[in-house]
Amino acid sequence: MFRTVPYILQSFWQSxxxxxxxxxxxxxxxxxxxxxxxxxxxxxxxxxxxxxxxxGNNYTFSNYSDALKSxxxxxxxxxxxxxVAKDVGKAFGLLAGLASDRFPTWLILLIxxxxxxxxxGAQWLVVSEKITLSYWQMCIFLxxxxxxxxxxxxxxxxxxxxxxxxxxxxxxxxxxxxxxxSTAIFTDLCAALFSDDAASFxxxxxxxxxxxxxxxxxxxxxxxxxxxxxxxxxxxxxxxVFNAVAVVVAVYLLAYDFVPSPSTTFSxxxxxxxxxxxxxxxGIPIYSFFFASRKRSGPDIEGQAREPLLxxxxxxxxxxxxxxDVAVQKVEDVAAMEGEEEEVGKKAPLIGEExxxxxxLRTVDFWVLFISFLCGVGTGLAVMNNMGQIGLALGYADVxxxxxxxxxxxxxxxxxxxxxxxYFIKKAGTPRPLWNAASQIVMAVGYVLMALAVPGSLYIxxxxxxxxxxIRLAITVPTASELFGLKYYGLIYNILIxxxxxGSFLFSGLLAGLLYDMEATATAGGGNTCVGxxxxxxxxxxxxxxxxxxxxxxxxxxxxxxxxYNKIFTSKKSKKSLAAAASDGQ
Numbered sequence: 001m002f003r004t005v006p007y008i009l010q011s012f013w014q015s016x017x018x019x020x021x022x023x024x025x026x027x028x029x030x031x032x033x034x035x036x037x038x039x040x041x042x043x044x045x046x047x048x049x050x051x052x053x054x055x056g057n058n059y060t061f062s063n064y065s066d067a068l069k070s071x072x073x074x075x076x077x078x079x080x081x082x083x084v085a086k087d088v089g090k091a092f093g094l095l096a097g098l099a100s101d102r103f104p105t106w107l108i109l110l111i112x113x114x115x116x117x118x119x120x121g122a123q124w125l126v127v128s129e130k131i132t133l134s135y136w137q138m139c140i141f142l143x144x145x146x147x148x149x150x151x152x153x154x155x156x157x158x159x160x161x162x163x164x165x166x167x168x169x170x171x172x173x174x175x176x177x178x179x180x181x182s183t184a185i186f187t188d189l190c191a192a193l194f195s196d197d198a199a200s201f202x203x204x205x206x207x208x209x210x211x212x213x214x215x216x217x218x219x220x221x222x223x224x225x226x227x228x229x230x231x232x233x234x235x236x237x238x239x240x241v242f243n244a245v246a247v248v249v250a251v252y253l254l255a256y257d258f259v260p261s262p263s264t265t266f267s268x269x270x271x272x273x274x275x276x277x278x279x280x281x282x283g284i285p286i287y288s289f290f291f292a293s294r295k296r297s298g299p300d301i302e303g304q305a306r307e308p309l310l311x312x313x314x315x316x317x318x319x320x321x322x323x324x325d326v327a328v329q330k331v332e333d334v335a336a337m338e339g340e341e342e343e344v345g346k347k348a349p350l351i352g353e354e355x356x357x358x359x360x361l362r363t364v365d366f367w368v369l370f371i372s373f374l375c376g377v378g379t380g381l382a383v384m385n386n387m388g389q390i391g392l393a394l395g396y397a398d399v400x401x402x403x404x405x406x407x408x409x410x411x412x413x414x415x416x417x418x419x420x421x422x423y424f425i426k427k428a429g430t431p432r433p434l435w436n437a438a439s440q441i442v443m444a445v446g447y448v449l450m451a452l453a454v455p456g457s458l459y460i461x462x463x464x465x466x467x468x469x470x471i472r473l474a475i476t477v478p479t480a481s482e483l484f485g486l487k488y489y490g491l492i493y494n495i496l497i498x499x500x501x502x503g504s505f506l507f508s509g510l511l512a513g514l515l516y517d518m519e520a521t522a523t524a525g526g527g528n529t530c531v532g533x534x535x536x537x538x539x540x541x542x543x544x545x546x547x548x549x550x551x552x553x554x555x556x557x558x559x560x561x562x563x564x565y566n567k568i569f570t571s572k573k574s575k576k577s578l579a580a581a582a583s584d585g586q
Contacts, residue, residue, distance in 0.1 A: 037223060037224065038288050038289075039285045039286075039288045039289035040219070040221075040223065040285070041163055041223035042238065042284050042285035042288050043219050043282075043285040044159070044160075044163070044219050044220040044221055044223065045160060045163070045164075045242075045284075046219075046281045046282055046284065046285060047215065047216035047218075047219045047220045048156040048159070048160050048175060048216065048220055049174065049175065049178050049242070049281060050212050050215070050216060050278065051109065051152050051155075051156050051209075051212055051213060051216045051220070052152075052153070052156055052175045052176070052178035052179045052182065053178040053179075053181060053182050053185060053212075053278060054182055054185070054186075054208050054209045054212050055149045055152040055153055055156075055179055055182060055209065056149075056178075056179040056180065056181070056182030056183045056186075056407070057116070057120070057145070057149065057182065057183075057186060057205045057209065058086060058087070058089075058090070058145070058146050058149050059182075059183045059384050059406075059407065060183050060186055060187065060201070060205065060403070061083050061086060061384075061385055062384065062385065062386070062387040062388040062399060062403050063186075063187060063190070063196075063198070063201055063388075063400065063403060064123075064127060064198040064201055064202060065079060065082075065083070065385075065388045065389075066388050066389075066392075067127050067198040068082065068126075068127065068138075071126070071127065071129070072135070072138070075517055075520075075528050076389060076512075076513055076516040076517050076520060076528060076530075077509075077513035077514060077516075077517050078135070079389075079513075080385065080386065080508050080509045080512060080513035080516075081139075081509050081513065082135075082138060082139060082142055083142075083385040083386075083504060083508055083509070084501065084504045084505045084508060084509035085138075085139035085140075085142045085143050085146075086142040086143065086145060086146040086504075087146055087381065087385075087500050087501040087503075087504035087505070087508075088143050088146065088501040088504075088505070089119075089142070089143040089144060089145065089146025089147030089148070089149075089150070089501070090146055090147065090149070090150050090497055090498070090500045090501050091498055091501045091502075092143075092147045092150070093147065093150030093151075093153075093154065093494040093497055093498075094491065094494050094495065094498075096108060096111075096112070096150045096151045096153075096154040096155075096490070096494060097154060097490040097491035097492075097493060097494030097495070098490075098491060099111075099151075099154075100154050100155065100158045100490030100491075101488070101490060101491070104221075105155045105159050105217075105220050105221055105222070106217035106218070106220070106221075108151050108154060108155040109151070109152060109155045109213040109216055109217045109220070110213060110214070110217055111151050112148045112149065112150070112151025112152040112155070112209075112213060113148070113152070113209055113210040113212075113213035113214065114210070115144050115145075115147060115148040115151065116144075116145055116148030116149070116152075116205070116206065116209050116210065117206050117207070117209075117210045118141070118144055119141045119142065119143075119144030119145030119146075119147075119148060119206075120141075120145045120202055120205040120206035121202075121206040122141040122144075123138070123141055123142065123145065123202050123205075124199055124202035124203050124205075124206060126138065127198050127199045127202055128199040128202075145205070146501075148209070150494065150497070152209070152213060153179070154490055154493065154494060155220065156175060156220070157172070157175060157477060157493060158489060158490040158493070159220055159221065159222055160175060161477075161478070161481060161486065161489065162222055162225070162486060162489075163222060163223050163225060164225065164226070164235060165225045165486065166225060166226050166232045166235070167232070167235050167236060167239060167422065168422075168477075168478035168481055168482070169418045169419065169421050169422030169425070169432075169478050170236070170239040170242075170243070170418050170419050170422055171239070171418070171478075172414075172418050172474050172475075172477040172478045173243075173414050173415045173416070173417060173418015173419050173422075173474045174239065174242050174243065174246060174415060174418065176414040176415075176418070176470065176473045176474040176477060177246055177411045177412075177414035177415035177418070177470070177474070178246065178411070179414070179473075180407055180408070180410035180411035180413070180414050180466070180470050180473075181246070181249060181250060181253065181407060181408065181411040182407070183403060183404070183406070183407035183410075184250075184253045184254075184257075184403075184404045184407035184408045184411075185253065185274070185278075186201065186204055186205065186208075187201075187400055187403055187404045187407070188253055188256050188257065188270070188274070188404060189204065189271055189274070190204060191267070191400060192256070192262070192267035192268065192270050192271045193267065193268070193271055196398075196400060238284050238288070239419075241281075241284060242281060242284070243415055243419060245277065245280055245281055246411065246415055247412075247415070248277060249274070249277050249278065250408050250411050250412060252273070252274065252277060253274070253404065253408055254404075254405075254408050256270055257401050257404050257405070257408075348362070349485075351363065351365050351483050351484075351560070351561060351563075351564055352482065352483060352561075352563070352564035352567065353485060354484075354485035354486075354487050354488075355484040355485055355488070355492075356487075356488060357488055357491055357492065357495075360484045360488075360492055361495075363484075364560075365483060365557060365560055365561065366483075366484065368553050368556055368557045368560070369433070369476065369479065369480065369483070369496070369557055370495075370496060370499065371550075371553055372433075372436060372440070372550045372553035372554045372557065373472065373476055373496060373499045374499040374502060374503050374506075374550075375440065375546045375547055375549055375550025375553070376436065376439065376440055376443065376468065376469065376472035376547065376550050377469065377472055377473065377499050377500060377503050378499060378500075378502065378503020378504065378506055378507045378546070379443065379447070379503070379507050379543040379546055379547060380443070380465055380468065380469035380472070381469075381500060381503050381504045381507065381508060382503070382504070382507035382508040382511065382512050382539070382543065383406070383461070383465045383543075384403075384406060384465075384469075385504060385508045385512075386508060386512050386516075386536070387399055387402050387403055387406065387462075389516065389530075389535075390402075390450075390458065390535075390536055391458065392529075392531070393530055393531055393532060393533075393535040393536060394453065394458055394533065395531070396458070402458060402459070402462045405459065405462040405463055405466060406462045406463075406465055406466040406469075407466065408466065409462070409463045409464075409466030409467045409470070410466035410467065410469050410470035411466075411470060412466075412467060412470065413439070413466060413467035413468060413469065413470025413471040413474070414470035414471065414473060414474035415470075415474070417435055417439075417470070417471040417474045417475055418474045418475075418478070420435070421435050421475055421478075422478075425565055425568055425569060425572070426569065426572050426573075428569065429562075429565045429566045429568065429569030429570075430565065431557075431558040431561050431562055431564075431565045432475050432478065432479045432482070432561075432565070433475070433479060433554045433555075433557040433558045433561060434554070434555075434558045435471060435475050436471065436472055436475050436476065436479075436550075436554040436557075437551050437554035437555050437558060438471075439467070439468040439471040439472055439475075440468070440547045440548070440550040440551040440554060441547070441548075441551050442464060442467070442468050443464060443465065443468035443469075443544075443547045444544040444545075444547035444548055444551070445464070445544075446460065446461050446464030446465055446468070447461070447540040447541070447543050447544035447547065448540070448541075448544050449461055449464075450536070450540045451536075451537045451538075451540035451541050451544070452533075453533030453537070476496060477493065479561075480492055480493060480496055482561075482564060482565075482568065483561060483564060507543060507546070511539055511542060511543075512536065512539050515536070515538050515539050516530055516535055516536065516539070519532075519534055519535050520535070
């Protein structure tokens with residue numbers, strides 16, 4: 001096992017050297033400060049993608065849960081409560097949300113990475129039988145491992161959505177997509193390098209996120225968002241490249257899952273190519289740096305492109321002097337800041353405007369979003385946490401392929417829904433929650449299929465749950481920012497993901513654990529086991545009903561937020577018209 005660790009570390013070291021080189025080049029390109037800023041912003045996004053590609057370790061519990069169950073002689077309810085403890089760690093993500101407004105991004109990343117190193121490191125010591133921990137001690141370390149990802153996710157999402165606020169859908173889709181892929185990345189790397197050894201898998205979960213977060217801490221920071229329509233279009237093109245690379249990675253991982261008994265050499269080549277694919281987005285900041293440098297050396301068109309933005313910012317179509325517009329805007333901004341407290345006291349903000357935490361919590365829309373989110377992610381987590389036992393109950397000795405399928409198709413759900421929902425907002429003002437509603441219905445159908453236990457239903461169910469769970473996460477992230485604003489987004493996001501521990505407790509810890517134990521038979525040593533379709537049938541039926549309830553709530557939220565998305569559609573349409581007019585006038 002440890003012979004391949006230097007190989008992995010060497011790959012990370014080569015990536016770090018390339019990143020440092022680009023940072024130094026950008027720093028010393030004094031003649032083109034704009035190119036440096038743009039390149040560093042994209043470099044930060046690449047680092048964010050890497051962090052997300054390793055921050056889905058919270059979804060990998062099924063890969064080593066069976067080892068924990070046999071080693072600690074646990075019942076299914078006790079094992080499920082361990083998975084709940086893992087998800088309860090996300091409840092403390094509120095701390096990360098509060099910290100995101102007070103501490104720099106690099107510090108938040110390092111806190112998460114150190115916590116993950118301790119949490120998963122302790123689990124590795126137990127599984128490798130180097131130490132023995134009591135049940136409640138294991139709960140604490142699982143909780144720490146779960147909480148570590150909230151710091152990473154908060155640092156990445158808050159920073160990137162602020163940096164690319166005009167393309168929130170694609171940003172959320174790409175970043176959440178790589179979270180979905182991370183389970184497959186860890187699973188396939190462990191299968192390729194360590195033959196699915198549970199102890200080796202936990203070493204990867206402890207060490208690799210630490211290394212990646214240390215690298216990202218140097219480069220991920222807040223940068224000015226796009227200031228002109230041309231820059232927004234350039235962002236959209238680059239996001240298209242990120243999507244294409246991510247799809248290639250997903251297909252590559254999926255293809256490996258269906259290779260029967262790969263040789264050691266083949267597996268190592270697979271791992272090497274995978275690392276190259278994950279490093280390939282570095283080409284975007286490099287291209288941005290050199291392309292922007294050549295662009296700055298040509299005619300100065302920046303002033304021409306900026307004028308439509310100023311017209312938009314003061315919300316007027318009068319042909320006033322550009323500098324007067326800026327002055328007027330500054331006076332209005334100062335007045336708004338001075339009267340902020342007064343305005344808040346006079347009336348509550350409307351949906352679509354900036355909300356404080358307490359203002360958001362007092363709205364019906366927040367709780368509709370919260371409960372519908374619970375119905376989707378809570379049931380999805382129950383399947384992912386119990387995938388090991390579901391597979392064994394249906395007669396599958398190795399469930400790693402189902403874990404990987406859920407992860408990969410979760411990626412497709414995340415990345416496609418982010419891009420498609422953004423397209424339909426620009427095209428017709430379609431409310432984002434409508435896509436959540438569609439995913440809830442499809443997920444309900446998937447649960448019915450798994451309840452019937454028809455041949456191949458677990459394959460179909462893994463794909464359906466992965467896609468719909470991915471859509472749910474990718475759509476809710478930008479939806480929250482569009483309905484309640486960006487000012488307190490870090491904390492609002494972490495309140496919403498309280499649904500992960502809550503849903504895990506309700507659907508996995510209580511529902512699945514209790515109903516499984518009712519059907520199971522006791523085994524020697526104090527554990528239990530259940531084989532057959534009946535083990536989880538009632539669980540799937542109840543979860544399908546929960547998804548139908550979630551569907552109704554998402555439809556309600558779509559109706560209530562229609563006005564917000566109409567305004568976004570009108571704003572984007574006006575911006576295109578201004579850009580076209582400016583282009584015709586040149």
